[in-house]
Amino acid sequence: MTRQMFRERECNHRDEGAEGDFYNGAFYIQALQRLRVDQAVQVSGKVSSFFWADAPHILVWLCDDCAAELRLNDTPRAVTQASRRQA
């Protein structure tokens, strides 16, 4: 798995200096699907879009607020540490 295989997306709060983490794209999609449709649309509107089929190869950076909206804070496995990106 080369570095180029991974693509990164991020929520629009990263530019504002918010704290956050990288999350596995597949978990991000799962989390979106758990939300009501209107919530999912709202959250996904803050993150640059990608094809869902590519999710396993996508790292999504989310600030703590966006992660909380997706309830990804309850899913520690979803967090992808930089040092484990190529694992």
Ligand SMILES: [Zn+2]
């Ligand atoms: Zn955010």
